[in-house]
Structure formats: C-alpha cells, structure tokens
Amino acid sequence: MSKLRATAERVVIESVTPSVDGGRFPSKAAIGDPVTVEADVFADGHDSIACVLRYRKASARAWSETPMRSLGNDRWRAEFTPFELGVWHFEIVGWVDRFDTWVAGLAKKVEAGVDVSVDLVIGAGLIEEASTRADARAAKTLASLAKEVGDETAPIADRVETAMAAETVEMVRRFRDRSRATTSEIRWPVVVDREIATYSTWYELFPRSWAQEPGEPGTFADVEARLGYVASMGFDVLYLPPIHPIGTTFRKGPNNTPSAHPDDPGVPWAIGSNEGGHTAIEPALGTIEDFRSLRDAAVEHGLELALDIAFQCSPDHPWVTEHPEWFRHRPDGSVQYAENPPKKYQDIYPLDFETEDAKGLWSALKGVFDHWIAEGIRIFRVDNPHTKSFPFWEWVIPAVREEHPDVVMLAEAFTRPAVMYRLAKAGFNQSYTYFAWRTSREELTAYTRDLAAVSHFFRPSFWPNTPDILTEELQTGGRAAFIARYVLAATLSPACGIYGPAYELRESKPLHEGSEEYHQSEKYQIRVWDLERPDSLAPLLTQVNRARKAHPALQRFGPPVFHETDNETLICFSKHAGEDVALVIVNLDHHHMQSGWVNLDLAALGVGPGEKIMLHDLLTERRYQWDGSHNFVQLDPAGIPAHVFALRGHSRSEEGFDYF
C-alpha cells in the first residue's frame, strides 16, 4: 500500500452513470438510442479541467471520443449513440488543462487591469508547446501565433487580443496536452439490443386452441391462417408456449387434475417424450416445415415469433435416460421430481445445476438456444429462470449473444426484487414484472418509481394477464377492468403483452374462488375461442397499439411523470420523447363513474406559461382544449374508462388542431 508510485494525474473521475454494480454488469441500450453518460470529474485547486467520453464496440480497437460538457457542481455529461448490436464499452478521460486555465486567468487579469506581460510569455510558451503536438499545417500556424503572443516589442493589447481570439483558443484546444490525463479505472460495458428489446407488444397464444375446425386440435397451420387476426391488432411479437413433445408420465388432466385421460393433451411445459425433447416439435402441432412456414408467414405479417424456453424435463424426456447425471436421484433409484414441500410436481424433473457434469449440462442447454436460433428464432421467453443457476445465465446469455447479438430474452421470474434484478444484470433483455398486482394509484406510482431506479439495466414488460395469472381485478372488474389494465400496461411500459384470446374475450372465471388460475385453463386442455364475438375487445386493443406505434413517447420507459389528481381512483401520468408528449388518465374504479381535477405539471409536459393545451384522445379520436394546469375529467367504466391523449401546448390557438 505504501509503495510510492508518484503520479502527476491530478484529475479524479467518479460516480459514473450508467453503471451497474460499479461496472460489474453491463447497462442496456437500444441501437440508435443515445446513451447519456455522466460523471463527477474534478481536480485539486482551481485549474480548468476538460474531459472526454470515449466509446467503442467491445471488439473494436479504436475509441471514438466526444467532449463532455459541464453541468456545474463537478458533474459532466456527454452522449454516444451505438450503431451496432452487441457489447460496447465507454470510459472517461480527464485532465487539467493548462491552456484553458491560462486563458481564463488572463481574461480576469486583463479585466482587473493587472500587468500581464509575464503571463503573455507563459501563454506563448503553451501555444508553442501545442504546435509540437499539431500536424504540420497547424503547427506552422500555432508557431506563428506563439511568436505574436510572445513578441515583447508588440503592444500588450494586441498580444492579448491574439491570445484570446476564438481561432487561437480553438486551435490550441485541438492539440491539448493530455500527457497527464487520468483515464477512468473502469471500462463500463453497455449491451446494445434491438429496439424490440425495449419496445414490443406481445401476444401469447396456445396453437392447439386455434383450430379452424372447432373440435380439432389446432396446428401451426391453423395459427398461420389466423396471423392476420393478431397482426391487425398491432402486436409485433407472437409468443408460443413450448411447442415440444409433451410427456405422458404423470400427465395432468383438465383443471390441473392429477391424472389425465388418454386424449388429454397435457401441459406444454412438461417437455419431452419418446418423440424428443427441447429441440423436437410436438407432432400434433405439425412438422418442422409447418413451423418454418408459420415463422416466415409471421414475418410477412410484421410479427416475430418468440419461443418458450423451459429448462425442465418430463419423466419421458430423452435426457432422463441419456444423461442421468444431469438429474438428482433419490435413494430408491427414482429421479428427484420438482417439489415445494409438501407439494410434489411429479410430472417435472428439474435439472441439477450442482451436477458433476455442469459443463455438459450447460453446453446442452446452450444447444437448445442454438438449435432454435438456427431455425430463425431470435426471441425467447424463458420460463422460471430464477430456478436455474445464476452463473449459468451469466454465461449463456452473453455466449449466445456473442454469436447472435440480435437475440432477445424475456425473463419470466415473478419473485423477490433482488432476484429479478439479478437476472436482468446477468443478461436478460426484458423482464416480467409485478404490474399485474399493482392496482391502486399509490401502488402503480410507487412501482413505476422503483422501476425507474433500475431502468438502466432492467427493462420491464407489463402483462395484465398470463396463462398463470388471472388477477382478482380481472375476475371481478368486468369489461372496464380489461380496458383499463391494458391501457395502463401499454402506456406505462414500452414492452407489454397479453395472453389471448382470453384477454380480448374477457375470460374471467377462476379455477375456484381465491385462485388466480383460469377455470378450464389452456395449460391443461384445448379451448375453442370465438374470435369474432361482437363484444371482443380486439378493436380497443388495436386502438391502443396504434397509439403506441404513432407516439415515440410511448415507446420508451421514460420514466413516466405522475400528475396530481384530487380523486385517488384517477391516475394521471405523462411521458415524452423529444417533441412528442402523451398524457394518460385512467379510472381505476371499474364499477363507478369517477370525476375529479387533475393538476398538471406543465413544465413536465413542455407547456409554456399561458399556452393552451391541445389534446387528442387517441382512443376516441375526440379533441379537447385545456387552459392552465387545473382541468376536470370524468371517466365512465360503462364507456372507455381512460384517456390516452397526444398533447401539444400551443400559444397560437388560431392554428387549430391540424398538427395532430
């Protein structure tokens, strides 16, 4: 510790953002989105300092750099915009700038009428030094400037003017003395993803319920025939539960009954039979050619397929016999099934991440991703990642993305916050959240603020329902609840999704009172859906998704700004992206009309004092004009219990609304 390694690097760089655990994990960005970097940069004493942000793809040799600008109080900021997918690095370089210090001192001395003759000689020396760092052409100019500034026979005023001329200062700055510069001790990593990792609208469906002929099990071909239905609602990710052969041993029957009839289809997450495991396709759904056809047709509809990755095995999975060492065995010779004592899940064998053959297991699991990537899949929804070893994810996600940086993984972990955040740190590009259970204004506001604090590495996805989650609110709230919850999901979070058609058809019956499981859940049986039902919410979902597509403000997390309301059943928030501003108001009471006053934070809306506020309701196409921060709203659960406004403050009302 006491070894003397004296250094002349006087600048200190600290409190750098974005930073995840001090650079231990990457922060996240979307390609083409600027990454804003800030740091405390300072030196001892009163000298002027300068600093630059350096950035590059991790695989590149050469840094690009951009000057940082002072925000005051030792804080500096700069941005860079990654233009390629993959891991990027940034670092910061700062130095005490003798020339800037000298110019600033000279200006003050001249103003105070102090003799600056010696100062001019010092400055001439600094300009001369810059010339030695310059290219030949600039060197000549700098040498001549140095001579002028240092010319003791010339009038002081002329020499000062030359020294302080913008051209002089700029030219010297081009060739600054960075020999004593400090480089930040850490290179901060940033993972750059496709935009779809940030902004995406998911639709989950069970193909086996999508038969065109009711009564038949649905196939990939049936889904392909109905892609227009999903695409026309404005979804862009079509997520399929596991498509692999389903085990028969301990197969579950309808409503999670412990034994199945021979023709019960089983749970898609009980993966593996003698037909194959995680790389095979359930024959009832079709062939690999059918799958490829669906995948390609989806693309034509503007949809990208997302597959489910559930790293667990049915007792019939080929791995159980081929790789017994990947499972834990009980003294009676049986394989240890999943359990959460006293509950047993005998249809599921967990993989043993403490196996002696961890290397073999990890490689095989990566192989599952590789297989489907080779089949053109780039989005994976990972089932229960929090029941698999964290070091595994920390290895496999970067390993997969090193070869395919366009891969996006959504973590399905409904568990404690530290665990969910750790999975995001390990590499998951998107994460399910507690949104489904945040219902009051206070809960939604607090939860959004929690997410804002981690938004540099944890990208939320808001789902009002999933095949496992039918909330009490949806069970009891009726049509208004389904509308309100989708509006909230789709406007609070840039990534959102639903499990349909249960959602648009307002499926709301639970397995039993107090349960969040669906009655006659598709997890256990085939359902028949009437997609043409006149009371379907499909048109409303379409309208909401259209608003998202038209408004950049809704395509990034923000974070949202919450505005006061005098009625706690009304929630009001806004988001903006550049000039684009969205203002959302939702009635959280699904049974009664609610009205009240909202008190808008006009500055957050970009509305100047005295400007009128033009509002275009993107759900109803109605237009409003508001004046000032206090405004009255009334929302009826019998109609559309939400406003999604595109908004613009405007001082010249005569121009009308035509900019909408």
Next chain:
Amino acid sequence: MSKLRATAERVVIESVTPSVDGGRFPSKAAIGDPVTVEADVFADGHDSIACVLRYRKASARAWSETPMRSLGNDRWRAEFTPFELGVWHFEIVGWVDRFDTWVAGLAKKVEAGVDVSVDLVIGAGLIEEASTRADARAAKTLASLAKEVGDETAPIADRVETAMAAETVEMVRRFRDRSRATTSEIRWPVVVDREIATYSTWYELFPRSWAQEPGEPGTFADVEARLGYVASMGFDVLYLPPIHPIGTTFRKGPNNTPSAHPDDPGVPWAIGSNEGGHTAIEPALGTIEDFRSLRDAAVEHGLELALDIAFQCSPDHPWVTEHPEWFRHRPDGSVQYAENPPKKYQDIYPLDFETEDAKGLWSALKGVFDHWIAEGIRIFRVDNPHTKSFPFWEWVIPAVREEHPDVVMLAEAFTRPAVMYRLAKAGFNQSYTYFAWRTSREELTAYTRDLAAVSHFFRPSFWPNTPDILTEELQTGGRAAFIARYVLAATLSPACGIYGPAYELRESKPLHEGSEEYHQSEKYQIRVWDLERPDSLAPLLTQVNRARKAHPALQRFGPPVFHETDNETLICFSKHAGEDVALVIVNLDHHHMQSGWVNLDLAALGVGPGEKIMLHDLLTERRYQWDGSHNFVQLDPAGIPAHVFALRGHSRSEEGFDYF
C-alpha cells in the same frame, strides 16, 4: 466472455454495505465499535441458504467468521468488532445448504402427513456426509445419528424425531458442506481508527496571543501554563496553527494589509524562513524542548496536541532554493506564487504536484508527517488539502497510517461536496463541513441528512467559527447565537471544535461589513485576551462538553432523528446509543423568545405507549416530566436558548427521577 467455466456455486452476493465505490475505498470504523455488514444473499430456487461474514486485519492470514442472520427479502446482516487499529477486511461466503433444505422440507411433509421414508434415507446420507467433515469425536456421534435416521427397521416417527432434534441439526450445521460456497468477489476494506477520530472536542488557539504578561509575544510555555483553562472546559484536542518559522518576504501586516512593519509577526501559514521550514519551530514560540514540554503537559491535562499541516511555502522557505524543481517558475525566473486571478498571494508559493520530481516531493511531504510523529504528535489538521493532488493523499495517508495507525487527519476543505467526499475516501479521518453556514431548521435538517448518507466514510466535524470564518450569524446574533451554535455543533456532530478564546469571548467584529474575516485577526497580529472576563461563555461550553462526555448518544453521529416542531425557529432532534437518549431543542432566533409545540417521534426515542418521559436538562440541571408526543417548549435568547435533555421513558412514575 463465452468461455465455459461451469460452476456449481449457486449463491449470489450483492449490494454489500458498508461499501465505498464498490470497495474501491475503505469505509471507516472506530476501534471497539461494531461494524454492521449487510448484503443481499440468495440462490436460485427455493433451497435454504446460509451465509457467514468473514473478517480479519488486512495483515492477518486467518479469517474470523460469524453467521449472518436473515432480515427477510434476501437481506442478511452480521456484525464484527475490530479490536486493533489499521485496515481490516471483510468478505461474505454463502452456500445452498442441503441439510437445512432437507430439514425444512421434512418438517412440512411430516405436517402434511406425506410419506417420508425415502426422505429419511436422503437425510441419513446428508448426516453421514457431515460426519466425514467432522472431527473424530463429532464424527462418531454423527455416524451414529445417520444410522438411527436411516434405520428402515425403526418406526418412522422415531427417526423423524432424531433427525429434527435440535442436537442433530446443530451438530450437522457445525460441519456444513461448503464445497459449493460462493465467496464475494470483493474484499471490502474498513479503516479502524481511534475513537478520537469520531468523537473529539477541539480547541484552536494561537500561542502567540497567550502571553501571561500582556504585550509580550506568547510562547509554548505560556500555553503550557494555561492548559488548565482549556482542559477544564472539557476539550480534548488542542490544535495549534502552524508553529514553524514565518517568512518575511511579502509578509502581511494587521488586517491582511499587504506590507508589514518590521515587528509584525506575520501569518503562521506563510511557512519557512532562514530559520527552517515545515520541520522547524518558530523561535519566538520557544524551542523543541519547550514544544515537548507542552506536548507532555497537555497529555497530563487530558489534552492531545494537534498540529497544522499546510503544504505551501513562503518565498523564504529553504525548499525554494534547495528544491527549485518542486515549484513552478515563470519565464522571468521568479517562482510562481499562489493566485486566484486577478488576486495574487505573493507571500505563498504552492508546491507543483506536476513536478518531474513528484517522487522526491511526495517523500519530503511524508517526511513532514514522519518528523512530527517522531515528536509524539498523532493528530494533524491539514490545511486546504483540496489544493494538493488527490493521488498524493491517497498514497500518503495510508502510508503514514501503515506505520502509525493511531494517526488522525482532519481535512480543512471548504469546497464542493464531491471534492470533500473524495478527500475522505482518500483517507482523511475527519472533515470540516459547511455547518457554519447552515442556519435555518430546514438547512440544518437537510445537511444532516446529506451527511448521514456518507457517514460510513465521511466523519463530520462541526465548527461554529474558525480564524477564517466569522459568520454573519455570529456577527449579529449576540450571546444567544454563540450559545445556540455551539450547542448545535456539539450535539449534532460527535466531532466539533471552536477557535478560542474568540469564541467564548464572543469576538464578533468583522474586518468590514460583508466580510467573514475577523477584525484584528490573530492570523496577522498578536491579540490580548482576558480569559477571566465575567461574561465569558466558558462555563456554558464546559456544561455542553460535560453533557457530551456523560452521554454516549452524543459521541456518535447517529444519525440524528428530527422531530416536528410547529415553529420553524425551533429545531428538535434526538440521538441514541443503546439505552442512552439525548433530545435537543434549540431556538434558532437569537433575538426573540420563541415557543411552540414539538411532536415527538416516541418510537425513535424508545418511549413506549403510555410511558411518561423524564427529561433532565443538562445545561440547566432542571428536570421535566412529559406525557405523550405533544409538548410545549419556550426558549429565550436572553437566557439559555437551548435544551439538551437526557431522557428516559418510564412507565412507573412513582420511581421518580433518581436514575438521572
């Protein structure tokens, strides 16, 4: 990145506190004070985990360890108490505990009436495994327990009873399987200081004004003769401005006039003359023997001497000629003096931390510390550390303390927060603060909260005045201001100090209106002080310091808890240490009597519902009894405008006050 290094270490350790910049810098502790360590520790899935805190002196080989206990939500905590000065390290080790997992599962299964015969065989195996890790004696017991639990001929109930017996569980836990344990990636450093780094009461004086014969320049001997005066007020650190020879070139005269008369004594911070530099003693103060005598006499009075370290030179300092390379030179051959353009400080040459001979300079500066350490000094007040290179401090403080871990350094940096905090990170044990300029209830509260956020590495010292700082409040607030400000300093912060006798004699005349400099400042001239003045605040300071000494609550930062008052000129806060609770109320209006209601946070005071609150005013010796949270107070600037209560809630009022 993609290299496969598969691991079975499933536990994750993160969000460890205390941690300064992710372990880049040490946190701080006082010897004998427990260090509370917390971390998020968790694994995938639902298995039971366990973790331990390991700690040792950095120089030691063997770790001590203590189990961490769960606080819920993945947070774990443990404490360790460093018993030697110097740098300590801690780390955390966590693992999935198969046996604990098994016991928890068994209990649930037994309760649910599930068949556990196979489970008992598994458990017997785990106990058997523990026996292989145990010492011979325990191994025998464990093997026999394993046999009992695994005995398939014995009744299940008996085997369950044996397995779940506390003795079995505790014995297995003594020999846990830690082969797959995760050790935290970082070893967090903690600097362990003497208590005086945390809790100390400083008195600053200029020896040259302490002559026993007025008119003569005071000497070390004069100070020695008056040590009783300082000690009896309850101070424990006697801090002397620089005691070195003072330069004559550009010497300043009274009231900072640019030229001095031949008999003006000069500024002590203009260090160095032909009599010597930073290791010499100003002859007017006495000899090195006089200094040693003062040092030893101070100890007998319970006082420790603190010296001022000001790394700058007068033009007459020997280094200027012996080491011209340590100074920057101007083109006219002169040495670059200190300046803050357009101001010049021609009596001061700064050292050039960009010198080519940084190694020589840094060594020489460390030599100054070494010299005075050899003279028995262990406390240094460092002048303007923020105008010297940060890397220098980051090297020199640990280097000095590696040899002398009892050294304490106080940073005199009144500058931007990031800079002040960085100096503390670099190693300063105590720091001056903005306290002098935080005057309103809101400012004091907010500032205290700012300090609480950094209190694991930044130890505040609160000074109501210094020779450079005579605040407007003290200039205009009269006697009440001097009392109130000392009470605030001495109760909000465990480290505090005053510059006397200017403080207790209420010196309040500024150099000119709008200035914070003293008129006839001792920095430039010798003053004569009448320590016996009947209106001296010495008795009041004595009372406050006595309260600090008697009450552990006032000896640590806390942080203070602020209680509501309905009059913003009344500030109310409490601190506690174990059973000891102090409650302080101060009138911030130095000109008017103020009264109002305080609304006590009874839980923060440790007062139970319905308990009476017994208060002992440590300044007036008056006793009060309060009932409930709302209480009326009235404080008069004409009297003592503050309460410093020792407090205890008590439900049996008949016992009276005798426990005070």
